[in-house]
Structures are given as structure tokens and as C-alpha cells.
Amino acid sequence: MNTQESAGAKQRRSAGKLTGAALRNLGLCLYALFALFPLIWMIICTFKSDAEMYNTVFRFTPTMENYRAVLLGTDYFKAFLQNLVVSGGAVLLTVVAGVPAAYALARYDFKRKEGIAFQILSFKFAPEIMVVLPVFLIFQKIGLYDTYFGLIWVYQVITMPLLIWVVRGYFEEISVEIEQAAQLDGYPWFQVFFKTLLPLIKPGLVASGLLAFIFAWNSFTFPLVLSGFQIQTITITSLRYIASDTIHYGQVAVASMIAVLPEIVACLFIQKHLVRGLSFGAVKG
């Protein structure tokens, strides 16, 4: 009797577990549909001709016409390259100036250290429009409006706090003894830095650099206000596809696809450091 009861209870429990698992997977699948289907639909739309766009859903004859139209017919590829230069340049400048700053914040004790660190972080929370309006004014006066350098400079507001805060955390994890050992061996400071420290933080540095690149790549407000005819980033050029009345939806899809693809590739490389980077080092996932 006793054993029978417990068997029944076990059965009930395993049944409960099964429904639990089923519900969990159902929830996950629903969210996956929400999160991923727009991207899949975008890819599907890139291969649809304008005619088939309206009367087909999943069955159609794929065409490369949209790709040809966007890549050869418009200056979208030029915007892609310009975006690459601006974002890449921004990350480069950030790394050159930001890594030493991160090192100083991690290793030295000096007056107002935490104050400076927090000030750097607070730049991230300033409303972008508020930063950009006066910058627009000054850039026009000093001739930086619509130039590569102007954009690269203003992008530092996005990339620098991220890199300094994240890389600082990686520096702090390296034990001081390693550095001291190298110093005792008589290496000058730059060799200590390049030969012992840099290799140790390299994965973290690459990851936060890539994340900073993604942030810069996605920036919308800054190029909207600060770039004109000379430099057009991808996020601004893509607006053209929203504004026009006779929309070639296939080309809209290709335009989005080209903008998203490099980011997804970069995102796959930095999975391990993603949480840490996104939270500015606050959560070490």
C-alpha cells in the first residue's frame, strides 16, 4: 500500500515535471519566435522581387535583384565604408587614450580617483541630444562639422566610458606581483606593459573594443546632427528608405541586412565577455 502510494506520488510528480518542462519550452519557443522571426523575415524579404513581395509569403522564386539595386544602384555601400571608417577610428582613438586611463584607475591610488571614474561613467547617461546641440554649434564654427575627425571625436562620448570601465576591471584582476616581477627583472615600464599586461587583458580588450565598435556603428543621434553631405553613416542613410513613398521593400530588407550583418558576426566573437561589457563591468558574467 505504502509503496503503491509513493509510486503514485512519483508519477504525479514526474507528470508535473513534464508539464513544467513543456510549458518552459513553449515559453522559450514563443520568445524565440518574437526575437528571431523579424530577422528571418528580413532575410526572406531580401530575396523577394517587388512583384512577389505583395502576393507571396514563404514560397517564391528567389532573386538577387535587390542586392544588385542597393549595392550598385545607390551609394549605400559608400555609407557602409564611411561608417566603418568613423566607427573604427573612434574605437582606435578610444583604445589609445582609454587603455592607459583604465590602467591608471586600476593600479594607482590618487586623489579624486573614484570621482573621476564616476564622472567618466556619467557621460554615458547624459541625453545625447543635449550633448549634440551645442557641439553642432561649435563644430560649425571651428570647421569640424561633417568631417571624419569631428564624428570620431564626438563618438568618444559613447566608446570611451565603456572601454575605460570595462578594461579597468580586467586590469584589476591581474595580480600586482606579475608586474612587480617584470619590474624586478629590469624591464622598463613600456615593456612591462606591452609584454606582461597587454597579453593578459587582450581577450577583454578585444571584446570591449568590439562592443564599443558596435555602439559606435549603431549611433544615430550624433551622425544625424553632425554629418551632412560629405559623410553619411549607415543609420542615417537607411532613413531614406523609410521616408520615400514608393517603397521597394526588398531594398529596405537588403539595407537592414547589410547594417546588421557585421554586428551579428562581431557579437558571436564576444559572447563570453558580453554581459561584462554591456554592464560596464558591473556584472562579471
Added chain:
Amino acid sequence: MSVSLKERPSQVQNQEQSGRINYNEIPKKLRRRPYYIIAPGLLILIGILIPFFAAICLSFTNYSFKMTTFRFVGLKNWINILKDSAFYHSLLVTLQYAFCATLTEMLLGTGIALLLKKDTKFSRVLKVLFTFPLMVAPAIAVLIWQLMTSNSIGILEKVLNVFGVFNFPWAASHSTALFTAVLIDTWVNTPFVLLLVLAGIQSLPKSPFEAAQVDGAGAWFTFKTLTLPMLKPFMYIALLFRLMAALQEFGIIFALTKGGPGDTLMNISLTSYLTAFQFQKLGAALPGLLILWVLINYIAKWLVNRQRKLARQSQGY
């Protein structure tokens, strides 16, 4: 695993014990070195932020892109904006948008993170896939959702047709525009909350849960008294980052409707942008932004303080 935004007590102690950088023993010349090292980064940032302080001064002028001269007008811009009903409307929209978007993302992100708790191959693959929308730029996200919601080619229209709904207006109607914008924001940013909470879940200590199981605690009780309090510091960081961004959201709304239809989605960022560039009145555009900035700073400070308190509590000191 630390989830503190600023305090690093252990770090400082380590340095003092190792004696490598004993502040009083190092010569004065070397004491300045950290400032030299930090200077380039700081100069680049401060260089871009000089205009930032100019913003405060300009808010007291009638500066306009149309005219070559401008003069000091005192508090006129500030008084005008505080008397303007459009400003209160934009403040309301800002808060509405931030509240709806952040709440949805927090609930959905935390929920999905809890579903992904079991570390299986399936959940690991899903976790990677779920990060994709987070990488998409706001303007591009709007494009992608245009492909979904278009009444002529969108797949959602076809799905809704099955349920007898035709020509759902999405961003074009006063009553559904906020919903559409929040939907896109949710699509992009839910993974952020998800990743942070998931990192929190994976760092949970095992022993309290084993103890709870031995004591025969129910699943809900365990969640309420153990899981949730221990996850709170992580959720606060997610909340902090999301709320700060949502309060100043510009890209999604600008790309979607430029604040329309009418003034439905005119939050402070958009109102100020249009005042500055469409109406060419820079001086008048700034007070609203400065108010938003103060608001954001105040909320951020409050959240950071609460987060630190919670992190200390959950670490047991």
C-alpha cells in the same frame, strides 16, 4: 562575482598590503604620474563636453540658427517652457514611454532568464541567438519592423487577417503608436535584461537552495524568499541602464514617426530636436533637455545607491 558599480574595498586593501603603491612613500614626481596617464582620455572627453557647459549658458539666450547675433534674455526660455503645455505633454510622453518600455523589458527579460536557468545545450544556443536583436541599431530595428508590420507586405498583417483584424494601424494611429514604439524597443532591449539576470542566476550559491529543498520549501516560496532577493542587485543594474536610455530615447521614435502622429510620441528629446532644427531656436530647446538631464541624474543616483545597499545585503554585510 561582484555587482557593485563603484565600491571596490578589497582592491584597495590588496594594494596597501602589497605595499607596491604606498602613497606616502613615493616621490612627489611619481605621484603625478597617474594624472599624466589618465590625461589624454580625459582631455578628449572634456574637449567634447565644453559645449555641454555652453548649453547651460545658451539656455539663457535667444540663440537661433537663423540670426547671426544673439543676446542674453535671462530666464525667458525657462519661464516660457514652464508655462508651455506642450512641455508638460512631452514630459508625460517621456515618462510614459520609459515606464512602458522598461517595465515590459524587465518582466519579459527576467521571465525568459528564469526559463533559461537550466544549463542545457538548447538553452546555451538560445542564449546566443537571443543576443542578436540587441546588436541592431534603433533606426535599423525600425526598418526591420516595417517589413513585419507593413499593411501591404508585412507578415503580421496576414496573421492578423486570420483573426479578422484588417489594416491594423501600428505607428500611424494615435492609439497604437506608443504600443508600436514600445514593441520595437522591447524587441531590441529585452536581451539586455535577460543577459544580466541570467548572469545573476548562474552566480547564485547552491547551498541555500539545497537547504530549502531539505526543509521541503515550495517552489514559489523558494523563489520569493531566496531567488528574487539574490537577483535584485542584478535587476537593479539592468533597470538603471534601461531606464536611463528609455528616458532619452530618440532613435526609435525619430525613425518611426518623427514624434507623430500629431504630438503622440513627442518626448523631450524629440521636442527639443525639432525646436532646435525645425524652428531653429536653440536657446529655447535647451531648458527642456537640461530638466531631462537633471531628472535622469537624480533617478540614476537614487538607483545606484539602492543597488549598492542591496548588493551589500545580499553579500551578507
